[in-house]
Amino acid sequence: MLRQAVELHRTGQLDAAEAFYRRALQTQAGQPDALHFLGVLCHQRGRSDEGIRLIRMALRATPLHADAHNNLGNIHKETGELAEAEACYRQALACHGQHHDALSNLALVLETQERFEEALQAYVKLLEEAPQLSLAHYLMGMYLRRHVNEIGDLEQAVACFRDAIRCDASNVRALDALGVTLYMLGRQDEAVGAYRDWLVREPENPVPRHMLAACGGEVAPPRADDAYVREVFDRFAESFDEQLLKNLDYRAPQVLVGALIGVLGVAEGALDVLDAGCGTGLCGPLIRPHARRLDGVDLSGGMLDKARLRGGYDELAVAELTAYLQDHPEAWDVVLSADTLVYFGDLAEVLAATSAALRAGGRVAFTLEAMEGDQDRPVLASSGRYRHARGYVERVLDAAGFVEVSIAPSALRKEVGQPVNGWVVLARKRGHGFG
Numbered sequence: 001m002l003r004q005a006v007e008l009h010r011t012g013q014l015d016a017a018e019a020f021y022r023r024a025l026q027t028q029a030g031q032p033d034a035l036h037f038l039g040v041l042c043h044q045r046g047r048s049d050e051g052i053r054l055i056r057m058a059l060r061a062t063p064l065h066a067d068a069h070n071n072l073g074n075i076h077k078e079t080g081e082l083a084e085a086e087a088c089y090r091q092a093l094a095c096h097g098q099h100h101d102a103l104s105n106l107a108l109v110l111e112t113q114e115r116f117e118e119a120l121q122a123y124v125k126l127l128e129e130a131p132q133l134s135l136a137h138y139l140m141g142m143y144l145r146r147h148v149n150e151i152g153d154l155e156q157a158v159a160c161f162r163d164a165i166r167c168d169a170s171n172v173r174a175l176d177a178l179g180v181t182l183y184m185l186g187r188q189d190e191a192v193g194a195y196r197d198w199l200v201r202e203p204e205n206p207v208p209r210h211m212l213a214a215c216g217g218e219v220a221p222p223r224a225d226d227a228y229v230r231e232v233f234d235r236f237a238e239s240f241d242e243q244l245l246k247n248l249d250y251r252a253p254q255v256l257v258g259a260l261i262g263v264l265g266v267a268e269g270a271l272d273v274l275d276a277g278c279g280t281g282l283c284g285p286l287i288r289p290h291a292r293r294l295d296g297v298d299l300s301g302g303m304l305d306k307a308r309l310r311g312g313y314d315e316l317a318v319a320e321l322t323a324y325l326q327d328h329p330e331a332w333d334v335v336l337s338a339d340t341l342v343y344f345g346d347l348a349e350v351l352a353a354t355s356a357a358l359r360a361g362g363r364v365a366f367t368l369e370a371m372e373g374d375q376d377r378p379v380l381a382s383s384g385r386y387r388h389a390r391g392y393v394e395r396v397l398d399a400a401g402f403v404e405v406s407i408a409p410s411a412l413r414k415e416v417g418q419p420v421n422g423w424v425v426l427a428r429k430r431g432h433g434f435g
């Protein structure tokens, strides 16, 4: 029964697996493996407290079970109890000195607690103990890249990712990291090679396809593919706020909403507002005082789950932005979009749809990444995001029926420690409506 439960668990049939674990426990009360795995399953289903209780019961019967200590650590880590997680990983290592998962988890949890020196020691120890383990090289590379401003070195990180791929050519996380790090170093030609290798491994994956185009290895699409956006942001949703606010100095929501409020005036809570590409909802609380109704739309369900938790929106829709706007004629007084149209090269269609979705006199406010000069064609940069020239934006806004256009330069985020120049764009739909 336990074997069957484990197989069902492994293949993601969680209802059936849970039933089988429970039946195994009815047959043999306190069976430690059943308790341990049922604990992991409970956590996966959002019942972390029950999971912790079950694994602790298992550990009372088998106190030297390193995997159970490690899994208990993982639950604590994912519920934000970092000190408890650390203690569990140390217990796992006390039971089994060469438990590589526990050691890599310990390193990560030390790093999350900003105990960088101890974290580095743990990453080094893992590499010494397991020089053939692809994960060990990958984690060291990621550590060096994250700490590029202090001890890190991107060249060394590249070497680590190449070693990770040498140990295991199917480690696509290492191929991904290698591609990104090479573009950070400005070595686009080599990044193209990494993305080609990744595509050979995963021909259906939209991420290497998009990044290959971004590095000049293929023709750029008019906008990022829906599947690419979904894949990237569903994966990013959990760490988005922390990453952007802490590591990238992300200011687009504050700067954009600040500029918008400058033209909207005193908050009267009277406007119907759409946050287009709302992500985790960072703009929501900033614009809420001006809104009678606040809607959000985004392609990524993972990002929207976070926005739902943050609260403040009347409705959140998982949809592609242009299609969603086209389905809602004259629905809003304001459409704002922070750091989302950077995933669009050609802005003509989305801005025409925005114009149609606004009431007469309505306002649009959005940010872009800036391209100097007056190129009429947007460029897909090797970051995977598009850049637009001022003249192009003016022309497209004019064609879409916008007036009172203002395009102000502003640094809205950092990349590789350097500010990325952006545009903060405000415009008003022709005609007399509100305000």
Ligand SMILES: C[S@@+](CC[C@H](N)C(=O)[O-])C[C@H]1O[C@@H](n2cnc3c(N)ncnc32)[C@H](O)[C@@H]1O
Pocket: 229, 230, 233, 252, 253, 276, 277, 278, 279, 280, 281, 282, 283, 297, 298, 299, 300, 303, 319, 320, 321, 322, 337, 338, 339, 340, 343
């Ligand atoms: C960098 S995030 C910005 C999120 C939010 N506006 C903020 O400032 O925190 C970009 C968001 O745009 C969304 N996005 C990109 N292209 C989209 C499209 N075509 N339709 C809907 N959402 C899109 C992504 O899913 C992601 O959540």
